Amino acid sequence: MKQPMNSKALTGGRTSPEFTEFTEALETSGTAPSSPSRRSALGLLSATAAGMLAGCTALPSSSGVTRSGVAASDTNALIETAPGPGEGDSAEDIVNGFLRAAIAGFSDDFATAKQFLSDHAVAQWRPLATVSAYSGSTEPQVSVAANGSFRVTSGQVGVLDSLGVFTPAQEGATYDGEFSLATNSTGQWRIVGLPQGILLPFSRLMQNFAVSSLAFLSGDRSRFVPELRWYPRSSQADSLVAGLLAGPSEWLSKGAFSLIPPNAGRAGRG
Numbered sequence: 001m002k003q004p005m006n007s008k009a010l011t012g013g014r015t016s017p018e019f020t021e022f023t024e025a026l027e028t029s030g031t032a033p034s035s036p037s038r039r040s041a042l043g044l045l046s047a048t049a050a051g052m053l054a055g056c057t058a059l060p061s062s063s064g065v066t067r068s069g070v071a072a073s074d075t076n077a078l079i080e081t082a083p084g085p086g087e088g089d090s091a092e093d094i095v096n097g098f099l100r101a102a103i104a105g106f107s108d109d110f111a112t113a114k115q116f117l118s119d120h121a122v123a124q125w126r127p128l129a130t131v132s133a134y135s136g137s138t139e140p141q142v143s144v145a146a147n148g149s150f151r152v153t154s155g156q157v158g159v160l161d162s163l164g165v166f167t168p169a170q171e172g173a174t175y176d177g178e179f180s181l182a183t184n185s186t187g188q189w190r191i192v193g194l195p196q197g198i199l200l201p202f203s204r205l206m207q208n209f210a211v212s213s214l215a216f217l218s219g220d221r222s223r224f225v226p227e228l229r230w231y232p233r234s235s236q237a238d239s240l241v242a243g244l245l246a247g248p249s250e251w252l253s254k255g256a257f258s259l260i261p262p263n264a265g266r267a268g269r270g
Helices: 019-031 038-053 093-105 119-124 200-208 233-246
Strands: 130-134 139-144 150-155 158-161 166-168 174-183 189-193 198-201 209-218 223-232
Touching: 093 166, 093 174, 093 189, 093 198, 093 233, 119 189, 130 150, 130 200, 158 200, 189 223, 200 209, 223 233
Parallel strands: 130 198
Antiparallel strands: 130 158, 139 150, 150 174, 158 166, 174 189, 209 223
16 A cells, blocks of 8 residues: 655646645655745645655554653744724725635634624634635735625635645646625625635645644554544644544545444543
8 A cells, every 4th residue: 555655646647836846845855944934834745745655554563552642832833913804994905804814813713804704604604614725926816706796816736625634736726716795784894705714825724734644444454544634733632533533534435444433422521
């Protein structure tokens, strides 16, 4: 089950320039510096992707039980903030403000971003349902559609789904989201319809998500089969447990499985 590192194998033979760049960065750097720059972020992704693409790991035949702690969060990490909506903001200002607040939403659980939405939209919106990442060198474009809604478009590096599975985008892939607005009872514009998830630069995805490798068993029970997942740093431990309980992704489930019973759950916390 060992696979060579091949970026085209991940994307059906086509890769985005950004995905090609971070696989090449691995060859020259091996590890990524702590700078939040786009280059270091891509280098870090390639290093973690290489760990996954190394394939299956032999299952130890004899070893003691050990305890592994979760790494403490960086207390010196930069906390990013964004302003909420202003009095009299235009509809376009509200869309642009929401996009900025969504990028900074990991600092306040998207509380500021939700201020740009109507109450109904807040109840329906799931920020982490899907995370679309674009290259930091190209800002999203906001335009008015023929029906009066706003259209947000950008190039796309990849998409992270709600299970933590990151799929690199094919070359030329784009994000295209429609935002509908209406005035509220006080005459202020608010977003009443929007796509699920968020749109953010790839470097911000690297800052706010940690790459983890879940271990499942091969069909013959002789090897561990790793599956790479991206989880929010703020809830990494809980997400890891949830990922193990849910089992391997559909594409991996034909060749790997979990020993955890399907009806297992987490014990309540005291």
